[in-house]
Amino acid sequence: MEVGGVFPKTGKGEKLYWSLIIDDDLIQVGLWRMWDGHVNLLFSSNPVTWKTDEELASGADNLLSSAVEFIPTDSIEPKEVVFGIPASWALEGDVKEGYVAKIKLICQELKLTPLGFVVVNEAIAHSLKISGGESLNGILMGITPRLFEVTYYKNGEIVGAESVIRSISVIDDLKEAFLRLGKKEGSLIPRVVLFDNGNHLSGEIKNEIVKYDWQLDGMGFPSDPVVEIIDRETEMTAVCLAGGTELAEVSKLEPTDSSKVEASDLGIFSDEVQPPVIKEPIYNEPQKRKLVLPKLPHFHLPAVKLPTRRVPLMALVGGLIFVLGFVALWLLTTKSEVELVFSPRKVRDAVEVAVNMTGSWDFSQKKVVGKLMAQTVSDEKTATVTGTKITGEKAKGEVTLYRVGEELSIESGTKLVGPGSMTFTFDNPVKIPTGSPSSPGTVKVAVTAVVFGTEYNLAGNSLFKVGNYPQSDIEAKNENAFSGGTRKEVSAISEEDTTSLKKALSEGLVTEAKEKVTGQDTEDFLINEPVNIKINREDFSAKVGDEATSLTLKSEVVVEFLVFPKDETLTFARQLLASKVDTEKFLLRDDLLIVAWSDVVSKKDSYSAIFVAEGSLLPKLNESELVKKIAGRRGSVVKEYLATLPTYSSTAIKITPALSRYVGILPLFPKKITIITNSY
Structure with a gap:
């Protein structure tokens, strides 16, 4: 270097x-x-x-x-x-x-x-x-x-x-x-x-x-x-x-x-x-x-002294022609390109607007008009279940009923309450024949526990109460022990399983719908948060309470987004920012406008939302006047002058041909100067 x-x-x-x-x-x-x-x-x-x-x-x-x-x-x-x-x-x-x-x-x-x-x-x-x-x-x-x-x-x-x-x-x-x-x-x-x-x-x-x-x-x-x-x-x-x-x-x-x-x-x-x-x-x-x-150091050109002896006239004329030719060549061939880089000044404002599906835009009433864009998507998702339930086998046995009095019929399903309030039911209807104190009427009936569990396997000679009958009226006991009662805990589908699976699949479908609509070739402004989600189809592989280790959901939904036309949206944004722009000094360029929407709320036939506009202000330049001011000036002087412009960041000056660069002076004729503006 x-x-x-x-x-x-x-x-x-x-x-x-x-x-x-x-x-x-x-x-x-x-x-x-x-x-x-x-x-x-x-x-x-x-x-x-x-x-x-x-x-x-x-x-x-x-x-x-x-x-x-x-x-x-x-x-x-x-x-x-x-x-x-x-x-x-x-x-x-x-x-x-x-x-x-x-x-x-x-x-x-x-x-x-x-x-x-x-x-x-x-x-x-x-x-x-x-x-x-x-x-x-x-x-x-x-x-x-x-x-x-x-x-x-x-x-x-x-x-x-x-x-x-x-x-x-x-x-x-x-x-x-x-x-x-x-x-x-x-x-x-x-x-x-x-x-x-x-x-x-x-x-x-x-x-x-x-x-x-x-x-x-x-x-x-x-x-x-x-x-x-x-x-x-x-x-x-x-x-x-x-x-x-x-x-x-x-x-x-x-x-x-x-x-x-x-x-x-x-x-x-x-x-x-x-x-x-x-x-x-x-x-x-x-x-x-x-x-x-x-x-x-300062560089000085030596003083030119005329010789005492006479110089041939042709030599003087030739020298003068050379100098004039050089000056003319410089004037005719020198061109310059001045690149101005600005750091735009940001302005921002927001307003609540009413969004209608019909009608016209009205800035004074803060009304805008959009349309709905629908995207249909479908998918399926499987998740491991987190719920449990108790299952097993119910204890069974036989009970003998004793009674003194006239014949009595008892319906199937009648409750039989034994020791520890454990409850059983009659498997079939029965009739107790007429009996006397010396010879009571007796009948045997099969019973089943109402819930699972080994604790219902009762020992023989246990006493029971039959339905609403007092034990003094009907006596009941099992001659042999009950058996077959078991209990175990298994995985089963819960309400939380269906809710969480539905939410996860719905989020995935909405994301897919966003990607599809934002990928479409359109200049319209899109609110990429959906305003409506409609379910066309929703199928679970099992229902709540079923024994299972996993649950699958297949779903098809229609996702709707709000879309606004480009021209009307930019016009609305310029109107919103107009009060913040000094139009005598600055320009608000459409290509630097940023529009956003937030807090969309659905109403009966319309929506409300917050409309946000952000603009970048660049100085208003009169290029014809500007090139007149910098024409014939040294590059360093031009840079100092341009630095006084609003939002100025930097300047790059390119002078051609190469010989003119060493002179370091911009062309004398304004038409040979080109102004290029950029921003970041």
């Missing part, structure tokens, strides 16, 4: 340097050279972790050793190093006392000469301006496993900084930092640039930021922020660029020697060389100041 044209050409040839980026747990090395006004990154290592000072020194040693193979054969191994450190290591233009010893340890162990240091976030901001041609506007955030270091830039100047110790919730941490900045600065520029020294945390943090609705909590953003990631190689290039900026002004650095461990003792500061300014730690109140780097 090469950064060219930013340093004065010294003509001193090629020399190699090291750069070391260190944070709380990672170290990374870069090998670079500065030659003929360029910084050229030859090698950027993967970061390695460290915990102790010994691991820091050995890690740096291993990284430098791995980089040696990238040194050109005609160059010698460098001994000079530029350090990149996080903002939390710096305080008032100096390295904090606790971190000076770590830098000194590396230099002593590896026999390196320190040229200076730079705070990484300031180096990145400077590098973005050098490479992109415009100052940083937005939030630059350094990420470590322990901290979020958040710095807010406006036109390349630090206007606010916050440090937040990380907790479990990324969003809560960022909300704390952004809220502090928003209170100080008001509306925040919706741009967030992340860097992490290669610890691979930026991707995860970006996803968290992008997913969250920053408009919800009033964080100070006029729209959801655009999130960018600075990769580790770009981060390393920024540190090397800062080092190269200093070297472009001095030819030699000599560190002092002292027994006291100070930042100046390491050669990091000297009277001859001023390092890139270190801002205060981001957990203190920041000062507003710029990254101090040398100004770019």
